[in-house]
Amino acid sequence: MRCWRNAHDGYHWIFRARMRVAILVPGLAPYDAVSNDTLGMTAALRALGHEVALFAPHAQGIAEPVHPPTAVEHWLRSPDDVVIYHYCIGWDFPLALFRRTKARRVLRYHNITPPEFFVGWSDGYVAACTEGRAQIGEYAALACELYLGCSPFNLEDFTARGVDPARCRVLPPFHHVEDLLKSPTDAQRLSHTDGAPQLLMVGRIAPNKGDMDLIDALAVCRQTLDPRTRLLRVGKLDPNLERYGVAVREHVRARGVEDHVLNLDNAGTAELRAAYAAADALVMLSAHEGFCVPLIEAMALGTPVIAYGSSAVAWTLGDAGLLWDTPDPYLVASSIARLHTDLTFRAMVRELGFARYRSTFAPEVLAGGLRDAMAQLERSRV
Numbered sequence: 001m002r003c004w005r006n007a008h009d010g011y012h013w014i015f016r017a018r019m020r021v022a023i024l025v026p027g028l029a030p031y032d033a034v035s036n037d038t039l040g041m042t043a044a045l046r047a048l049g050h051e052v053a054l055f056a057p058h059a060q061g062i063a064e065p066v067h068p069p070t071a072v073e074h075w076l077r078s079p080d081d082v083v084i085y086h087y088c089i090g091w092d093f094p095l096a097l098f099r100r101t102k103a104r105r106v107l108r109y110h111n112i113t114p115p116e117f118f119v120g121w122s123d124g125y126v127a128a129c130t131e132g133r134a135q136i137g138e139y140a141a142l143a144c145e146l147y148l149g150c151s152p153f154n155l156e157d158f159t160a161r162g163v164d165p166a167r168c169r170v171l172p173p174f175h176h177v178e179d180l181l182k183s184p185t186d187a188q189r190l191s192h193t194d195g196a197p198q199l200l201m202v203g204r205i206a207p208n209k210g211d212m213d214l215i216d217a218l219a220v221c222r223q224t225l226d227p228r229t230r231l232l233r234v235g236k237l238d239p240n241l242e243r244y245g246v247a248v249r250e251h252v253r254a255r256g257v258e259d260h261v262l263n264l265d266n267a268g269t270a271e272l273r274a275a276y277a278a279a280d281a282l283v284m285l286s287a288h289e290g291f292c293v294p295l296i297e298a299m300a301l302g303t304p305v306i307a308y309g310s311s312a313v314a315w316t317l318g319d320a321g322l323l324w325d326t327p328d329p330y331l332v333a334s335s336i337a338r339l340h341t342d343l344t345f346r347a348m349v350r351e352l353g354f355a356r357y358r359s360t361f362a363p364e365v366l367a368g369g370l371r372d373a374m375a376q377l378e379r380s381r382v
Contacts, residue, residue: 040174
């Protein structure tokens with residue numbers, strides 16, 4: 001331990017000893033937000049001098065040793081050790097582990113989409129989300145030593161169930177935005193648009209993502225702003241949501257915008273950066289997000305954001321974009337018109353985005369937040 005002295009409060013002890021930290025996650029894969037957070041957290045903890053091991057039932061494309069979950073209890077040696085579980089699905093194993101372990105427990109919560117979004121689209125998703133959200137109350141009842149939410153919105157799931165706010169802390173997710181900033185651009189598939197407005201949406205195609213509202217916004221932009229307006233849609237459709245994918249395609253046809261939607265479902269880093277550079281705005285009309293990484297990608301890359309202020313979106317975006325309390329397509333269209341034609345206003349929004357990214361979501365800020373969270377965890381032991 002090291003200490004510093006405050007003239008008013010006397011001595012304050014700050015933990016600097018090496019911890020053994022087991023990180024448990026449902027799975028690890030490239031380009032996955034939870035995996036990026038897990039790996040970034042692992043690197044940051046090691047930079048602080050802690051010993052870290054990863055545990056997951058499956059992993060692919062990860063340059064890091066990953067152990068089976070059943071090995072975690074053998075790896076944990078004492079009540080001073082720490083186990084961090086990245087909670088994003090229903091999974092009985094970590095819940096049982098948290099009930100019996102003597103190690104300090106940190107619940108890293110990424111949020112789970114409410115099942116009602118998937119009713120009528122996928123019985124499997126409804127069941128999985130129902131199971132996942134049912135465990136929120138069980139984790140709340142455990143009074144874990146620390147609840148780490150990716151946003152204040154996430155932590156509300158626990159404080160509403162009686163968890164002491166003093167045990168809760170907001171830590172935005174670690175990410176790969178800096179890699180995106182360093183990437184070259186590949187605009188071969190984007191094609192030239194002669195200065196026509198371009199909307200961008202980044203995220204998987206799913207019922208909570210606001211795809212129907214986005215298509216409506218595109219149609220209104222073509223009617224009121226420029227008939228050449230185009231939507232760049234970066235994201236994949238889970239085959240288990242094919243029924244929803246069919247409905248989206250039918251809505252595209254019904255609004256007459258088939259030739260104005262470019263789907264980039266397998267975009268690499270260079271192509272994603274080109275899409276951000278080409279867009280007038282990232283248009284995020286999602287009805288439910290636990291954080292929303294594309295918002296900070298846009299901030300860092302200088303792409304203005306137009307968003308529906310649902311769930312965690314309002315906090316993540318802050319004052320760094322155009323935030324509306326409804327996904328109304330006419331509001332989106334008027335916002336696109338302003339950003340497309342008023343370059344001074346556009347530059348101001350870009351600067352606000354840069355500033356919020358650097359002050360709140362840059363890697364060094366996240367590393368500092370994790371350091372403070374671990375210090376809070378240690379103080380709770382005293």
